Structure formats: structure tokens, C-alpha cells
Amino acid sequence: MYSEKARELIRELPNRGSLAGATHTARAENPACGDITHLYLKLNQDVVVDSRFETYGCPAAIAASAAVTQMCRNLRSGECREITAESILDYLGGLPSHKLHAVDLAVDVLRKALRSNEP
Numbered sequence: 556m557y558s559e560k561a562r563e564l565i566r567e568l569p570n571r572g573s574l575a576g577a578t579h580t581a582r583a584e585n586p587a588c589g590d591i592t593h594l595y596l597k598l599n600q601d602v603v604v605d606s607r608f609e610t611y612g613c614p615a616a617i618a619a620s621a622a623v624t625q626m627c628r629n630l631r632s633g634e635c636r637e638i639t640a641e642s643i644l645d646y647l648g649g650l651p652s653h654k655l656h657a658v659d660l661a662v663d664v665l666r667k668a669l670r671s672n673e674p
Contacts, residue, residue: 556592556651557618557651559611560646561615561647561648561650564617564618564657565618568617568621569625570608571609571621573593574595574596574606575608576597576598576648577635578598578669579596579669579671579672580593580595580668580671581592581664581671582593583617583663583667589658590616591609592610593610593664594606594667594668595607601631602630603630603632603635605628606625606628607624608620608621608623608634608660609619615650615651616637616656616657618657619643619657619661620649623638623643623664627665631656632669635669636666637663640658640659643658643661643662645660
């Protein structure tokens, strides 16, 4: 069963879609289940000022991606790197045990996006 927070994110899809002017982007895939996530971040002076996602997969993957976009807003990139699978699970109020792969995918795409514009 999904928590109320996860159901809200799945239903409302906040921050869904691409982001014109994104400074950092990444794509990550879970080859075991086929979930795919694209993450778009716009940083200004090392602060995430906007974030969007496109996820093709299960509801848990969609909720985890939406959670990441909300969690990283207004944070410095270093603070975003501190977002973990556990902190996403806490934000979501948990996920069913067979859906924990969704938070790993969200962390993976966030890390890749943050590295995408490094020299």
C-alpha cells in the first residue's frame, strides 16, 4: 500500500515534464524492471532553482522522481548529493518492499544529473 504522500505525488504529478534551460540533465534506467527516468535541474549559483522529471515506469518510480524534484529545490548541489534512498523513503512515508528499487533509480538519476555539468 502506498502512503498518502506517495499517492498525492502519483495523482498530482508535480514538476512533471522537461525543463527548458536546464543546466544539468540525466537519464537512468532500471534494466530489471524497465523503469526510465529523465531528470532536469536548473542551477543558479550552485542552487537548484527549478527541477522537473519524466518517468516511464511504475507508480513508485513516478513518486520517487517527483519526490526528488521537490526535495532538491532551493538546495545547493552539495546538499542534493546528501539525498539518499532512505531520505526519499522518509519523504514518501515509505513504499512497499517490492518497490524499493524506485528510490534507488531516483538517487541514481540525481547523482548523474549533478555530475552532468562538471568539468
